[in-house]
Amino acid sequence: GIQVEQSPPDLILQEGANSTLRCNFSDSVNNLQWFHQNPWGQLINLFYIPSGTKQNGRLSATTVATERYSLLYISSSQTTDSGVYFCAVDSNSGYALNFGKGTSLLVTP
Amino acid sequence: EPEVTQTPSHQVTQMGQEVILRCVPISNHLYFYWYRQILGQKVEFLVSFYNNEISEKSEIFDDQFSVERPDGSNFTLKIRSTKLEDSAMYFCASSVGIGREQYFGPGTRLTVT
Numbered sequence: 001g002i003q004v005e006q007s008p009p010d011l012i013l014q015e016g017a018n019s020t021l022r023c024n025f026s027d028s029v030n031n032l033q034w035f036h037q038n039p040w041g042q043l044i045n046l047f048y049i050p051s052g053t054k055q056n057g058r059l060s061a062t063t064v065a066t067e068r069y070s071l072l073y074i075s076s077s078q079t080t081d082s083g084v085y086f087c088a089v090d091s092n093s094g095y096a097l098n099f100g101k102g103t104s105l106l107v108t109p
Numbered sequence: 110e111p112e113v114t115q116t117p118s119h120q121v122t123q124m125g126q127e128v129i130l131r132c133v134p135i136s137n138h139l140y141f142y143w144y145r146q147i148l149g150q151k152v153e154f155l156v157s158f159y160n161n162e163i164s165e166k167s168e169i170f171d172d173q174f175s176v177e178r179p180d181g182s183n184f185t186l187k188i189r190s191t192k193l194e195d196s197a198m199y200f201c202a203s204s205v206g207i208g209r210e211q212y213f214g215p216g217t218r219l220t221v222t
Binding site for chain 2: 030031033035040041042043045048050086088090091093094095096097098099100101102
């Protein structure tokens with residue numbers, strides 16, 4: 001099946017710093033999504049971005065489908081950005097989302 | 110904004126008991142999914158459902174599991190005889206089509222004792 005690798009696995013930032021999270025995937029995809037898992041365990045949809053660039057406030061994402069990677073940018077980080085960020089891509093069948101292991105982000109005051 | 114809802118938010122059950130987890134997908138969505146996340150691990154796909162039948166399932170989704178859309182709004186996951194290793198967060202999701210954005214519910218935390 002399709003492989004999804006995220007880096008770095010862990011990241012500690014001071015409030016106000018910027019960061020870049022990376023997601024590499026092993027095959028072409030129709031669906032690529034970024035999620036933020038908050039401390040209560042909820043998965044919050046950040047971006048649906050199988051290709052191109054999108055921005056939402058302090059967050060932006062870019063997917064280069066031909067090179068099989070996606071980047072999530074967090075600017076001016078806040079303590080509420082803490083949590084785990086997951087990248088997920090669809091399987092060859094198109095139904096299942098395959099999740100990476102996530103990047104655990106801690107933003108300190 | 111429409112959202113996927115799940116009940117209950119937390120369920121505790123004894124090993125060997127049957128549990129039913131409930132989900133209400135977004136109303137105009139046609140594809141429904143269940144995922145699970147064991148504490149500290151990544152989210153894993155269980156099953157997808159379209160047009161009243163299973164369209165794909167993972168190796169995790171064995172004979173102990175079943176899904177059903179009993180009416181026009183609910184989508185359920187049944188675990189017939191729970192095991193300790195079934196303890197996890199279970200997420201329901203829905204989408205308008207294949208390869209389209211999947212919207213996740215808040216999850217049901219299942220604890221098997």
